[in-house]
Amino acid sequence: MLRRVFGYDSFRGDQQEIVETVVAGGDALVLMPTGGGKSLCYQVPALARDGVGVVVSPLIALMQDQVDALRALGVRAGFLNSTQDPDERRLVEQQFLAGELDLLYLAPERLKVAATVSLLERGTIALFAIDEAHCVAQWGHDFRPDYLLLSELHQRWPAVPRIALTATATEATRAEIAQRLQLTDARQFVSSFDRPNIQYRIVPKNEPRKQLLDLLRTEHPGDAGIVYCLSRKSVEQTAEFLSAQGVAALPYHAGLDAAVRQRNQARFLREDGLVMVATIAFGMGIDKPDVRFVAHLDLPKSVEGYYQETGRAGRDGEPSTAWLAYGLPDVVQQRKMIDDSEGDAAHKRRLGQHLDAMLALCETTECRRVQLLRYFGQQYPASRCGNCDTCLTPVSSWDGTVAAQKVLSTVFRLKKERNQEFGAGQVIDILLGKRTQKIEQNRHDQLSVFGVGTDLTEPQWRSVLRQLVARGLLAVGGPYSTLRFTDASMQAMRGEETLMLRTEPERAARSSSRSRSGGSSKPQVELSAAAAPVFERLRSWRAAAAKEQGVPAYVIFHDATLREIASRAPADRGELGTISGIGEGKLNRYGDQVIAVLQESAS
Template sequence: MTTQLSPALDTLQTVFGYSDFRLQQEEIIEGLIAGHDTLVLMPTGGGKSLCYQVPALVREGCGIVVSPLIALMQDQVDALQQLGVRASYLNSTLPADEAYRVERALLTGELDLLYVAPERLIQERTLTLLEQSKIALFAIDEAHCVSQWGHDFRADYLQLSILHQRFPQIPRIALTATADARTRQEIIQRLDLADAKQFIAGFDRPNICYRIALKHNPRQQLLRFLKNEHPKDAGIIYCLSRKKTEDIAAWLNTQGFNALPYHAGLDAKLRATHQSRFLREEGIIMVATIAFGMGIDKPDVRFVAHLDLPKTVESYYQETGRAGRDGQPANAWMIYGLQDVIKLRQMMDNSQGSEEHKRAEQQRLNAMLGLCEITSCRRQALLHYFGDSLTQNCGNCDSCLNPVATWDGTEAAQMALSTAYRSGQRFGVNHLIDVLRGVENERITQLGHDQLSTYGIGKKLDANQWRSVFRQLVARGYLSVDMERYNALRLQDKCRPLLRGEESLDLRRDPVQAPARKQTKQALPDDIDVALWEALRECRRELAEEQGIPPYIILHDRSLKEMCQFLPQNLAEMAQISGIGERKLDKYGAEFLNVIHAHLAEPVT
C-alpha cells in the first residue's frame, strides 16, 4: 500500500533527495504554498533555501529570489540545475544578449527560479517584466540587509516594499540567520510585512565549539591552533583591516598553508577568483575582512577564526555560523585584547552616523565585550542575546570545557578606578598602571603623580594583571575610553556603588597562556573505510572539475559517508542515500556505484 505524499514532501524527496523536513520547514513551506507572507529566522545551515525553493516548484509560475550576493548567484544556480531545476539569474555581470535570453525564458514560463540583485529588481523595466510574467512568490534572502543598524546594510533593500505595492497578491518570504529583536522589527516595517507569520527556528548551532582567548602573541596563537587542530582543513580567518588580511595570508603561505586574502579593495576579478578557489578546492584558508562570507554555502568549513574583535554579537554569530554547515564538529576561535576595543570605539566615533546610531553601536559593542568576558557558558549568553534559551550548560564552549578561574577583584578595581579619578581622568592604561605599581620615571614626577594617594599601592599585581583588571572594567562598563584624550579612561556612573563598597566584583583570572585544545573527535566514524571514502571523494572531485563547479554541489560529505556505511549495490539502493534525488541519481548514480563495486572487488591485503 502506498501513501499519498503532499506536493511539498514529494518535491523534497524527488528533487532534493531528502526524506523529511527539518525544524519548522514544513509549516513554513505549506504556509507559503497557501499564499501567506512569512518572516523566517533560521540558523546558518538550517535549510532556509528549501523554504522558498520547494514552494517555488509547487506553486504555478517562477519564484523570484532577491539576493545581494551577485558573486555567488552562478554557484546557487549551478546547484539547482544539477537537481534538474530550471534556474537562472539576472544581474550586472550578464551581457545584454544573455540577459535578454533569461527575460524571454521568464516570460514564456520556462523558469522555476530566478535570482535577481536588488538594484536590478527595483528598476522599472524589471518590474514591468515581472508584471507580464507568472510569478509564484518573492523570496527576500539575507533580509537583515534592510537594517540600517546592521553590519550588512544595503540601501537598495529599503525600496523592496515596492513588491507588496505592485504585487499584493503574490506571497513574500523574508529570510535571515541573524537578527535581534530590533532588527526583526525593522525588517517587518521596511518590507511591509506587518501581517506576515514569524518563524524563529532557534539560533543554536550545537556542533560549533565557541572559544575566546586573550591576545598575547597573535600569530603564534593562530599557528598553534591551525597546526594542532586544522592542518589541512578549509576555514575562514577574519581581520579588521585590509592590510592585515594580506599580511596574514602571505605569512600563512610561508608556514605551509594554502591561504588567500579577500577584501573590498582587491580587484573584482581577483576577488572572484579567490572566492571560486575557496568554494571549489579543498583545504583553502580565506583570510578576509567582513566583505567576505555572506551566502557562502561551503558545507565543510571546519573553523572560523577571528584575529580581531567583531563589532557586534550579530556579526560574530553570523561569521562563526559559516563553520560546520554540514553539521559536523567545527570551531569558532577568537582572540582579542583591549586595543581591539579602543580601535573599534575610535572607528565608531569617527563614523558619519547620527548620535542615536553611535549609541546603538556602542551598546552592541558592549554586548560583544560582555560575551568575551563572561565566566559562564558562552552559548547560553549568545542564545540569550537573540531571545533564545538553553536550560543547561552546553558542554561545547571553552567556559564549559575549561571552566574559568575567578578571583575577588573588588579591592583591585577600587584602586584602578581611584587612580583614574585622582589623575584627572586624562590618562591611558599604561600610565595608570605605572602609577599603581609605583614606577619611578620623569613623566610621573613632572605630573606630580608620585604624590597621589594611590601611587605604589598596586605592587602586588604585575603589569599584565593590571591590564586584565582595566580591560574587564572597560568591558563591564565601569570605565569608558575617551578617544579625544588619547584613549584616556573615564569613570562611568556604574562605578559608584563599587567605589563606596556597596558591591563586590569577581574578575576572570587570565591564564598566562591559554593552551590550544585538540579536537577529540575522529575525522571519520569507525565504521567507515578510509580507502573507499577517499575514492568516493576523488570521483566527486573529478565530476566537479569537469563541470567547473564546487564538489559539494555534486554531493555533500554526508551522502558519501552514507555510501561508505550502507554500500549500495544498485540504483534502487543508491536512491535511498540522503541528498540523492531523481536527477542526481540519473547523472551520478552509476559513477559512484562503479567506485563502490571496484573497491569491494579489491582483495584485502
C-alpha cells in the same frame, strides 16, 4: 518532491509548516540558523506552485554557484545581474517568459530597473523570496539601502506570496524587518538559534597571529576556514603571515581589484583546505558546507555580526570551531569608531549598546551558548552546553573591588595632581612600581599609588583594565587612547559596591572536535577501516568532476553523503537512490560514476 528532487526523506524543524504556508499562498517571515535549511523553504514552494520563484539576494558573486547547485539537482534555475552580457541576460529573460525556469535569482538593485519590473509583470510569478532579509534593518550589521525598495513588491503583486528569510535577528530587528517589508501580517517562524556543533571560544589576545597559527596547526591542519580582521591592512598582513608559515591562505577585502576578489572567492569555494582572511565584506551567503573554523582576530561590532560570521562554520553539522582573540585595544578601537561614526546621538547609542552586548559575551563567566541564545530571546534547556570554552575550562570570578580602586585611583591622581592622562601601559607600570624612563621623566614614582599593585601580574592588570573599560567604569579617548573617568568611575573608586571580575583561565580550552561529535545535531558517520579508503576515492572522483564542470565540490555531493555511500556501499543505482542527499537529478547524472568508483574500490 523533497525526496525526488533533493533526496531527503523528511523535513526538519519548521520546514514543512513553512513550505505548506507559502504553497497555500501565505506570507512568511523565517528566522533559521545558517545551515538550518532556509533555501528549501522557498525552493520547494517554487517548484510546487505555478510560475517562477523569484529570489531576491544581495549575493551577486555567489549567484552562479547557487544556480549551479540547483541545476545539479535537475531544477531549472537562472539569474539576472550586472555580471552578464546582453546575450546572456536576453536568454534568461526568454526562459522566464516561456515558463522554462523554476527559480530566478535577482539582485535587489535590479528592481530599480524599469525593464526588470516590466519583465516580471509579463511572466507568471510563483512567489517572492527575500533572502538575507536582515539587510533591510537600517541600523543592522549588513544594511543594504536597495532592500528598502522591496516593500513595493506587495503593492505591485498583491496576490503573490512572499517569504523573507534570515539567520540573524533579535526581536527588535525582526519587528523592523516585518514593518519595512510590509510583512506584519505574515506568519513568523523562529527556529532555535543554537548551533550545537560549533564550539565557541574566546581567548585573551597575546600575539594573536601566533595564537591563530597554533589553532590551525594543532586543531585544524588542512581544514578550510575563515579568518576575520577589522582592517584591510591586517587582512593582507595576516594572509602573508599564514602563507609564509605554510598555510594556504588568501586575502579578501573591498580594496582589492574586483577580479582578484572574485578569483580568491572562487578558489575558496572550489578548492579544499584553503583559509580565507577577510574583512566582513566576505561571507554572507557562503554555502561552503565544510568550513571547519571561523576565527576573529578583532572584536566584532555586535553579537548579530558575530553570530552571522561564526555561523559560516560547520554548515554540514560536523564539529567546528568559532575562535576569537580579544583584548583591551579592541575595546578602545571600537569605542573610538563609535565616537567618530556618522549619525546622531541615538545612532551612536545604538552602536554602543551593540558593543556592550558583545563585550558582555566576551567577559561572561557563564556558558557562552546560554548567553548567546539569551541575546536572541531564547533559553537554552540547561545551564551549561559542554561545548564552549567556559564549559570545558570553567571560569571563576574574584572580588576585584580593591584592584579596581587601585586602577581608578591612579587615573584620578594623574589627572588631579599632574593634569595628565596616560594609556593602560603607563598606569600598569605605576601600579607595578616599574622605574622606567617614562616613569622617572614624569616623576610618577612619587605618586602615592606607585607600586601598590605588585600583588597582581601585568597580564592580570591588563585583564582588570579591560574589564573596567568594557563595563564603562573607565573610558578611553583622545588621539593617544588615554584612560579617563566616566560617570560611574567615582562610585567604583569609593568601593560602594562589590565588583566581581572574570578570572582568566591559565590556558584556553583545547578543542577535541576531531574525536567527538561536539554536540552536533547531525553527527558524522564513523568510517570503518574498510570504508575510509573508499571515502577518499569518492572525494577524489568528486574533485575531478567538480573541476571538469567548474563548480564547487559540494555542489556535486556533501561529505556527509559521500561518508554514507562509503559506509553502506550500495550495489546499484536503486540502493544508491535511498541515500540522503541523492535525488533523481543527481542519481541520473552521477549514479553510474559513483557505482563505478565503488566497484573499483571493491576489486
